[in-house]
Amino acid sequence: MKKVLLGIDTSNYRTSLCLAGEDGEIVAEAKRLLRVKPGKRGLQQSEAVFQHVMNLPELSDQLRLNDWEVAAVCASEKPRPVDDSYMPVFKVGEGLAKSLAVFLGVPCYLTSHQEGHIAAGEFTARKRPAADRFLAVHLSGGTSEILDCERVSTGYRIHKIGGSIDLHAGQLVDRIGVALGLPFPAGPELERLAQQAEGTFRVASVVDGLQFSFSGPEAALLRAAGQRTVLSAEIARATEQCLCNTLEKALRNAVEAGWSREILIVGGVAANQYIRKRLIKRLEHPAIGAELFFCDPAYSGDNAYGVAQLGWLQHKTRTLNC
Structure with a gap:
């Protein structure tokens, strides 16, 4: 089975999961825009959190995790890489990442949503x-x-x-x-x-x-x-x-x-x-x-590909230092 890393991003706009290989290849991904009522200009955090909780089981099933060797899991835990950066929606993805890592017996890494965007830009440009x-x-x-x-x-x-x-x-x-x-x-x-x-x-x-x-x-x-x-x-x-x-x-x-x-x-x-x-x-x-x-326009919006790539960087650094 191909070795992959699972990236998870639960932003205020989209639920995103991505399985990426060490070579950067996307082997599977599943993502869904959060629903906003007509005429509204966004979502309250509580509603966005609820939609992520409802989306993740179905999207996770689409990845067929049993078909791959999952080396690690990485999630965006906050909007930006600064100490006071916080948004409840990202805790949904962080919680799933930590739970899956325990069940699969693999490392869990954390990054920020902003770094995920930059990585997606670099790796798809x-x-x-x-x-x-x-x-x-x-x-x-x-x-x-x-x-x-x-x-x-x-x-x-x-x-x-x-x-x-x-x-x-x-x-x-x-x-x-x-x-x-x-x-x-x-x-x-x-x-x-x-x-x-x-x-x-x-x-x-x-x-x-x-x-x-x-x-x-x-x-x-x-x-x-x-x-x-x-x-x-x-x-x-x-x-x-x-x-x-x-x-x-x-x-x-x-x-x-x-x-x-x-x-x-x-x-x-x-x-x-x-x-x-x-x-x-x-x-x-x-x-x-x-x-x-x-960035490739398909990955300009919120996505988990950059998160997965950052997970690989952390995983390889950890492996070298062991």
């Missing part, structure tokens, strides 16, 4: 940053951060150097999308809607050094949506355009301040093709000289 130290940008419904990221034997050493001071990029997309009548999470539908736009409507971006704000743009976009004087497609494109301009300015400031020119962009918002193409065009211009790396 067409090309990885050449240097061990690079910039990572994490854009999702719960995080919009610019990170000084350094590879270490068990994962990453991360230091936040910038990001949003209020709303996150994914929150902006979802709030505008729901206001336009789109389902939550709104990212894919907003991107499709924006393709019909001519780009006649824009809102200002707010950037101060490496920090930025989305509350002002949100107010302008919601006002336009409420007044119905601007086509929905134009509002959707203006949302994308605001995100692009904000990130471009902040990352230009980072490069000019001496941070790495190699920039890995991960998280659900990074799946947007308009945003990808726009940032590549602007930031890889010779005048700036950055090099951008993107």
Whole structure:
């Protein structure tokens, strides 16, 4: 039987399980978006926890664990790799990981959701940053951060150097999308809607050094949506355009301040093709000289593949030290 490691991620948006081999091959995976009622902009933690508890037995059965040699289990235990980072949903996956490890008689490793996104980005990108130290940008419904990221034997050493001071990029997309009548999470539908736009409507971006704000743009976009004087497609494109301009300015400031020119962009918002193409065009211009790396769109959203890869790194480090 092939030796695999089980990765588990129970975020506020998706239940995810992944079996990955030592070579990085995904041998089996099962994931499910959490259900959000129409018109709502997210879930309370208690409801998300309940849905994870209900999803995990069925998703676990889909993996057919008896067909593989499970070497270890790894789960994301918290949102970010800092001491005060906590969210109840991740305790569901952590509890399952620890229980399975006991029953299977294998090690259990823990990591963070953010590190899982970065690992998924690195292991699915067409090309990885050449240097061990690079910039990572994490854009999702719960995080919009610019990170000084350094590879270490068990994962990453991360230091936040910038990001949003209020709303996150994914929150902006979802709030505008729901206001336009789109389902939550709104990212894919907003991107499709924006393709019909001519780009006649824009809102200002707010950037101060490496920090930025989305509350002002949100107010302008919601006002336009409420007044119905601007086509929905134009509002959707203006949302994308605001995100692009904000990130471009902040990352230009980072490069000019001496941070790495190699920039890995991960998280659900990074799946947007308009945003990808726009940032590549602007930031890889010779005048700036950055090099951008993107996760495979299929793994930009919440997933357990990066968690499994980090588990392998921890497992191999432990084996070497034994």
